[in-house]
Amino acid sequence: MADIKYYDVILKPIVTEKSMNAMAEKKYTFLVHPTATKSQIKEAVEKMFEGTKVAKVNTMNCDGKTKRRGMTFGKTAKTKKAIVQLTEESADIEIFEGL
Template sequence: MANVQYYDVILKPVVTEKSMNAMTDKKYTFLVHTEANKTMIKEAVEKMFPGTKVKSVNTMNMDGKTKRRGMTFGKTAATKKAIVQLTEDSKEIEIFAGL
C-alpha cells in the first residue's frame, strides 16, 4: 500500500441533496483515497477539523461508469466514498456551514 498521509486521505466533500439531509444527524460524506481504510479516515477527519470526534465511519467502493465515445468503450476511474458519523458532543465541520 502506498504511503498515504492524513491530508491525502480526504479528497473532497460530496454535496448532494441526500448528503445535505444527513448532516442534521451529524453525518458527513467525503470522497476519499481508494486505498484509505476506516482508521485512516477517522484520523484524517479528527486532524483536519479540530474539535471533531468521530463515532463511526462507513465506506463504499464505487465502480467506474462505462462511457462510450463513438465506437470505443471505456470506464471512468473507480472511487471510494466515506460517510463519517460524529459524536453528539462534537463540533460541526465548518466547510459545510454555508451550504
C-alpha cells in the same frame, strides 16, 4: 499499499441533497482515496477539522461507469465514498456551513 498521509486521504466533500439531509444527524460525506482504510479516514477527519470526534465511519467502493465515444469504450475511474458519523458533543465541520 502506499504510505498515505492524513492530508491525502480526504479528496473532497460530496454535496448532494441526501448528504445535506444527513448533516442534521452529524453525518458528513466525503470522497476519499481508494486505498484508505476506516481508521485512516477517522484520523484524517479528526486532524483536519478541529474539535471533531468521529463515532464511526462507513465506506463504499463505487465502480467506474462505462462510457462510449464513437466506437471506443472506456471506463471512468473507481471511487470510494466515506460517511463519517460524529459524536454528539463533537463540533460541526465548518466547510458545510452556509450551503
